[in-house]
Amino acid sequence: MTAADGAATLAAAPEATRWAVAVAGFGQKLRRDPRGSDGFGWQDVVALAQGSRGQGPHGERAEFVQLARAAGDRGAAGE
Secondary structure, eight states: OOGGGSOSSGGGSOHHHHHHHHHHHHHHHHHTOTTSOTTSOHHHHHHHHHHTOOOOTTSHHHHHHHHHHHHHHHHHTTO
């Protein structure tokens, strides 16, 4: 991998990369990982996943977006 393979911003990254970051962020938020950024909240996870879910033939990505929303709602409620 070289610097030419990188993206200037997360928004400019390929769909697969943005999806992977959303899933990783979900895991960190779910675990309350202390290395996770306070600047990357549940709404960010949902927005990134929604914007990079593509057209999954079996709906797994859409289902993940719903799961992330539900987890974010629970997290906002203090659970």
